[in-house]
Amino acid sequence: MEDCVFCKIVAGKIPCAKVYEDDFIISFLDIMPANRGHCLVLPKMHCETFLDIADKELENLVKVTKKIAKSLSLSIGNGSFNLVMNNGAAAGQVVNHAHLHIIPRFKGDRLRIKWSHKKYEDGEMEEIQQKIRKFM
Amino acid sequence: MEDCVFCKIVAGKIPCAKVYEDDFIISFLDIMPANRGHCLVLPKMHCETFLDIADKELENLVKVTKKIAKSLSLSIGNGSFNLVMNNGAAAGQVVNHAHLHIIPRFKGDRLRIKWSHKKYEDGEMEEIQQKIRKFM
Numbered sequence: 001m002e003d004c005v006f007c008k009i010v011a012g013k014i015p016c017a018k019v020y021e022d023d024f025i026i027s028f029l030d031i032m033p034a035n036r037g038h039c040l041v042l043p044k045m046h047c048e049t050f051l052d053i054a055d056k057e058l059e060n061l062v063k064v065t066k067k068i069a070k071s072l073s074l075s076i077g078n079g080s081f082n083l084v085m086n087n088g089a090a091a092g093q094v095v096n097h098a099h100l101h102i103i104p105r106f107k108g109d110r111l112r113i114k115w116s117h118k119k120y121e122d123g124e125m126e127e128i129q130q131k132i133r134k135f136m
Numbered sequence: 137m138e139d140c141v142f143c144k145i146v147a148g149k150i151p152c153a154k155v156y157e158d159d160f161i162i163s164f165l166d167i168m169p170a171n172r173g174h175c176l177v178l179p180k181m182h183c184e185t186f187l188d189i190a191d192k193e194l195e196n197l198v199k200v201t202k203k204i205a206k207s208l209s210l211s212i213g214n215g216s217f218n219l220v221m222n223n224g225a226a227a228g229q230v231v232n233h234a235h236l237h238i239i240p241r242f243k244g245d246r247l248r249i250k251w252s253h254k255k256y257e258d259g260e261m262e263e264i265q266q267k268i269r270k271f272m
Contacts, residue, residue: 017261017264019268029261031256031261032254033254033256034253034254035254036260039268049215050201050205051206051209051215055199058195058198058199059195059198061198062194063195065186066187066189066191066194068272069186069223070271071269071271071272072268075264075267075268075270075271076264079187079223080223080225080226080229082220082221082227083220084219085220086249087205087215087219088214088216088241090241090243091216091217092241092249092250093216100219103251105226105227106226107226111252112251113220113222113227113249113251114228115239115249116170116247117170118170118171118172120167125165128153128212129154129155129165131212132173132208132211133156134211135206135211136204
């Protein structure tokens with residue numbers, strides 16, 4: 001896609017510190033890392049969110065992600081990492097080409113990737129459960 | 137695993153608001169949700185982190201996650217959601233049975249799942265890139 005910064009990286013028009021590439025997937029270091037070694041993994045084909053990635057590509061993506069997370073752990077990490085994928089504007093997605101973050105974590109790194117907890121009212125949980133199941 | 141709360145849910149010894157189940161995967165509503173409809177997806181077989189999940193199971197997990205994320209979007213969401221998987225104590229993993237969070241997001245929901253950005257020193261990015269590639 002013409003205006004997509006990740007499509008430009010895939011096409012080699014913008015340089016990146018590549019850590020993995022095959023016919024379908026590319027991975028490179030995030031230039032604005034949450035921690036050293038923060039990688040992005042994405043399908044080369046432009047698609048907006050996780051929901052737009054074809055099943056076959058998702059299978060590739062998840063296996064490549066495991067390969068990279070393992071390599072990160074053996075090289076500069078310690079086996080602790082967050083996988084994060086923001087989908088849609090309300091979820092904080094900035095580049096509209098689906099991408100997954102692998103963020104190596106270190107004890108005391110002060111990174112805060114967590115959330116406050118809400119509470120369900122009585123019966124609300126069952127109501128939501130039924131709504132979701134209806135569309136499965 | 138005897139002391140694992142998620143293994144107990146899988147075995148039916150602890151109740152849950154189930155939204156999906158097959159032979160390998162289970163998904164249910166998080167009882168301490170970041171937002172209404174926050175789901176957990178996990179392999180039934182006990183394994184500690186993402187790195188311990190067999191490739192075949194990962195393929196299942198990611199396809200089921202897509203199915204649930206789509207259903208969440210159609211039922212109570214709007215297509216915006218975070219996927220998060222915390223692996224290891226330093227990454228904030230609390231229950232040591234690998235699990236993935238699907239968190240529906242709504243405009244102005246005040247949930248903050250993001251991070252501050254660090255900067256690489258000159259040459260540091262290339263050094264890390266080489267280290268990671270060495271273990272691929």
